[in-house]
Amino acid sequence: MELRTDWETPDFEEI
Amino acid sequence: MPGDGRPRLTRHVRMRFDATRERHVLLGPESVIVLNPTGADILGLCDGRRTVSEVATELQARYDRVVDDEVAAFLDRLVTRRCVEIDDA
Numbered sequence: 001m002e003l004r005t006d007w008e009t010p011d012f013e014e015i
Numbered sequence: 016m017p018g019d020g021r022p023r024l025t026r027h028v029r030m031r032f033d034a035t036r037e038r039h040v041l042l043g044p045e046s047v048i049v050l051n052p053t054g055a056d057i058l059g060l061c062d063g064r065r066t067v068s069e070v071a072t073e074l075q076a077r078y079d080r081v082v083d084d085e086v087a088a089f090l091d092r093l094v095t096r097r098c099v100e101i102d103d104a
Contacts, residue, residue, distance in 0.1 A: 004079045010054035010089035014096070015047045 020101035022070070022090050023063035028098045030058055041098055048098065053078075057086055063102055
């Protein structure tokens with residue numbers, strides 16, 4: 001059984 | 016953003032894993048950008064050879080679902096910050 005990661009909206013934080 | 020454009024990091028930006036934050040970061044000349052895991056996965060595939068559509072297709076093997084519009088919007092934001100450039104097909 002193949003486990004796939006839950007999709008999370010791609011994002012970033014600029015420092 | 017056209018699906019047949021080929022995204023890649025701009026020359027002055029490098030992606031590194033920040034062990035302190037346990038996140039991938041983009042290091043630019045005057046800023047650090049902290050990526051969430053999905054964002055890091057996307058940029059890991061942006062080598063200037065794959066198209067945006069091909070990047071999204073490859074992600075489908077790793078994720079339960081992939082929202083193409085979110086991939087394109089994420090890359091658009093990084094293009095605006097001059098961290099990513101899109102080569103024409």
